[in-house]
Amino acid sequence: MKDAELESVKKVGKANGKKSAVKEELSDSESDVPLGKRGNKGKKSATPSKRTTRANTANAAQVKQENKTPKTNDTKAKRKRNESDSEFDDKKRPAKSTAKSAVKKASPQKKKKKEDPAEKDMSEKKKGKQKVVKEESDEEDDEEYRWWEAENAKGDGTVKWNTLEHNGVYFPPEYVPHNVKMKYDGKEVHLEPEAEEVATFYAAALNTEHVENPTFNENFFRDFKAILDKSDKNPPIEDFKKCDFTPILDHLEREKEKRKAMSKEEKQKLKEEKLQLEEKYGYCYLDGRKQKVGNFRIEPPSLFRGRGKHPKTGSLKLRVQPEQVTINIGKAAKVPEPPAGHNWNKVIHDNTVTWLATWKENVNENIKYVFLAANSTLKGQSDFKKFEKARELKDIVAKIRHDYNKDMTNKVTAIRQRATAMYFIDRLALRAGNEKKEGEEADTVGCCSLRFEHIRLEAGNTVHFDFLGKDSIRYQNTVTVDGQVFKNLKLFQRHKESDKDQLFDRVNTQELNKHLSSYMDGLTAKVFRTYNASHTFQEQLKNTPVSGSVNEKILAYNRANREVAILCNHQRTVSKTFDNQMNRIEDKIRALKYQKMRLKKTMLTLDPKLKKKRPELDEPESDLGEEWCEEYEKHLEEKEKDRLRKKFEKDNEKRKSEGKGPLSESELNEQLEEAEEKTKQLSKERKTGKMEVKKSQTVEKVEAQIEKVNERIKVVNLTKVEKEENKTTALGTSKINYIDPRISAAWCYKHDVPIDKIFNKSLRDKFKWAMEVDKNWKF
DNA sequence: CTAAGAACTTAGCACGAGGTGT
DNA sequence: ACACCTCGTGCTAAGTTCTTAG
Incomplete structure (x- = not known):
């Protein structure tokens, strides 16, 4: 079986993680299925964006597995017509039955709404087929519609809806002058x-x-x-x-x-106004089902903030008028009114697209759309399809790798280049790299648009990458490539006239994708990114400690997530307060260690013989300098004094209200002195190791306390490690877009981790289609 | 075929609500 | 009660890919 190809994942220095200067082999083997680890340098980039870049990760062994898509329940699926009648009236739409009701059988239907013939036409014209899955309009509201259990969950891709109602778009209010000069x-x-x-x-x-x-x-x-x-x-x-x-x-x-x-009231009022807007514009009815609209607000005028060196950054983005906006809506639906005194550009009824409204923005002449929200069935279905596509790739990736390795030595340069480019896309998860319009956009590249200036070759089959990718994020990576790849790069280089020349001058994304699609319908460069990300994630999850605490498991989860983020080069700017935050955490740890140190001494005081039996009790805590301890003791003292003063004041107030006279200052001073004494005592105890022991304390009790402190130290340490590792890496993007949520769900079930520890509310909502997998589900 | 247009996914960041520790 | 931070969310820019026009 072709998948015998296990790869050689070398674990990248995980312990030291991020900053390790470890360089690793990308792959190596001549076997057609290399895979391997990516090197990672982690040096500070000198880029204006002050980020650190790196990219590396393990690509893991292939797990073969039959992929079962979620079972479908064919019996149901009786088409029901939505009753959506014209206006939005929630009352008409019975509130949903509670969500969890297990698989609901398609509820028997009720009245069908007459269908608009024209609309039907439209749906049939493109491909005829596709019976749109729509049922149970009764259940409306919330996530009741479990499309992933319906007959043709995938939909066919051309007809996106049969009926569509919405209230149009919201325009930002007119400008109100402030007259500040x-x-x-x-x-x-x-x-x-x-x-x-x-x-x-x-x-x-x-x-x-x-x-x-x-x-x-x-x-x-x-x-x-x-x-x-x-x-x-x-x-x-x-x-x-x-x-x-x-x-x-x-x-x-x-x-x-x-x-x-x-005031509270004013804030409340604003909130309600906002809610009202959302009520009106925030939802639509698609095939009779209530769906959230993503961005119903027309973008307000502003200064265009292009990223990186965008030539048009700072240009004025004009206010959008209704006359520029095209509305897309079901034929039978009521067309929303444009703002008073205005007209829509046009109103169309195209059910082969998913947008509700569109307009063209003036700075770059880009087309903007109003789409449904991420938790909508439409988006969910296409997400599902995306991951299924990536899983299909799994079955043929060995063949593709075999082929491109063979093509590496093809006499036709275009084919060699293509093979080499595919190698990068596959191994490094690079983006396709379309051509960009020079002078109109920032100069960024992806695989096919790489130029010689973006790579540096070094003896030993080493390639250094350094270029700006999407969003002008710097990609820096050092990788040891396959020998033939290296030879090819050298060969291409021979013909270059300038560093600005394209590395793959005979390859473009259209061609490359066309070639890929010959392997599998719908296979394109970006599928590799999805595939690699999900695959890597699943492999990395194998490092989850089986008997660890939930926290430790989550740490492992986040580590796996991080590997993917690094692979995909998802970065973020370092928070301004990062150092601060770090220092705080360290102080917190030291404070705990201080406690522990005292507890240990207490034990020895209680039972001096332990010194022999348990020498570790006599060892100093790491990181706890004399100086720090003194400062800390002083700090404790100050805190205590503060507390005493406050208490004193409060007591006096109380007494006053009770008609009693105030406590004397000397009483307070006495207490303050006690606090000072306490500090001295702490210091003395620390130095002598002889603790003052309360009668109730026993060796066992203290031991238990130490255990507790140890636990806390462990927890805080985990957060510290994570924080450090996340300094420049953004986990969100890969979690939202690249990692098949079913892997996460299955992992949670298998390891008994509550799903909300890894998916927040909106992700659970977006991925609700993925929540019911078996714990043994494999990508 | 190539280029432009259209549609949709992927991306980082600003900002604010709400939770936390003091 | 308050400052402070975390985290979620909205926003919209910037990609990819598909489709249509020439």
Whole structure:
């Protein structure tokens, strides 16, 4: 069997994790199924984004496994027509039956709504087939519809719905001028509302690093001036350097304060208004089932904040008018009213797409859409399909690897290049790398668009990667590649005229994907990323300690997650307060160790003979310097004194209210002195090792206390380790997009970890289709 | 075929609500 | 009760891939 190919996963220095400078082999074997670990360097990048990059991970052995998709319950599936009638009236829609009701059999239906013939047409025209799975409109509301148990859970991909009702989109409110004057050349100037709005956008950016970016400033100022010129009531503003927006920023900050200081009632009111909006625009009815809409708010005007060196960053993104917005809605549904005095661009009824509204944004001319939320059936189904596709790849990946290894030596350069590119996509989980429009977008690359300047070859089949990928995130990785891959890279390099030349000049993503699709319908470059991520995750989970605590298991889970994040190069900026947070945790640990140290001494005091039998009791705690202890003791003293003073005050107040006279100051002072004494005592005890022992204390009791402290130290240490390892790595993206949630669910069942320890509410909601797998389910 | 357009997934970050420790 | 932080959430930019136009 082809999958005998086990790979050689070498565990990357997990203990030292992240920062290890370990370099590892990528793969090696000539066997067609290499796989292996990725090297990881973890050096600080010099990139402006001040991130650390790395990429590595193990790719693991293939587990063969029959993949069962969730069982379907075919009997049910009786089509029922939704009764959605025109308006949204929740009352009409019976509230759901509670969720957990186990597999519900399709509830017998009730009235069917007459179907719009045109709509039917549409659904049939594309492919005819596909009976859309819709049932039980009764159950409406919440997640009642268990599409993954329905007959054709996959849907066929062309017809996305039969009926669709919604209330359109929400437009941000008109601009309300604040009349705060900016300064030009030191003098206050008045701006017309339109210009004031733009000035305010800039003012709001003053505390960000955008304003240090000349491109941002140039683009902003060009667009700002154009707006200024629209009215001759605006002052002549010619020189950006003479502009001072700080008065507006101050105003914004004051407003923010005000908002913070609002009364409970006011806040409550705002909240309700927001809720009302969500009520109206936040839901739609798709095939009669209530679904959450993702982004029903039209994007408000702003300054475009492109990432990295985006040439258009800072440009003014204009307010979107209803006249630009196209609405997509069911034929039978009531068309939402555009805002008063306005019209929609158009209203269409296309049931082969999933969006409810669309418009074109002016800065990059990108098309924007209003889609359903992540927990909707539509999104859930396509998520499911994505992972099933990746699982299909599992069965043929050996063949694909075999083929590209063979193609590595093909005489046709294009084929060699393709093979080499596939190797990177497969082994390093690189993105496809489409061409980008020069001068219109940031210069970032993926596999097919790599240039010679992005790799450096080193003897020993070593390749250093260093380039900016999606979102201008730096990808740095050092990898030992297969010998033939190395030879190919050298070969391609021979023909280069410039470092700016494409590494794979005969390959593009369309071709590459076309080739991939010859192996399997729907196979594209990105499937490898999904496959590799989920596969790696599943393998890494094997390191879960079987008898560990829940916390330790979760740590293992997060480690596995982290390996995937590293593989996919998912990064985040280091939090400004990171060092601080770290110091706090360390202090916390030291405080615990201090406690433990005292407990140990107590034991020895109780039973001096233990010194011989249990020499470890006499050993000092690591990390607990003399100096630190003194400081800590002082700190304890201060805290105690504070407490005493407060208590004193409180007592006095109480006495006053009871008509008694105040306690005397000397009483307090006495107590304060006691606290000081206590410190001295602590210090003395620490130095002599002779503890003052309470009668009730016994060796056994103290021992138990030590055990407890040890537990706590362990827990805090775990959080410290995690925090460190997560410094620059973002786990969320892979969890949300790349890791098959069924792996996680199965792991939870197998290891008895509550699912909400790893999936928050929205993830559980998004992945509800994945929650019912067997604990032995395999990706 | 190639290029542009359209549709949908993937991505990091800002911000604020709510929980936690003092 | 308060500051402080954590974490979830919303936002929208930036990718990939599919589709259509030329």
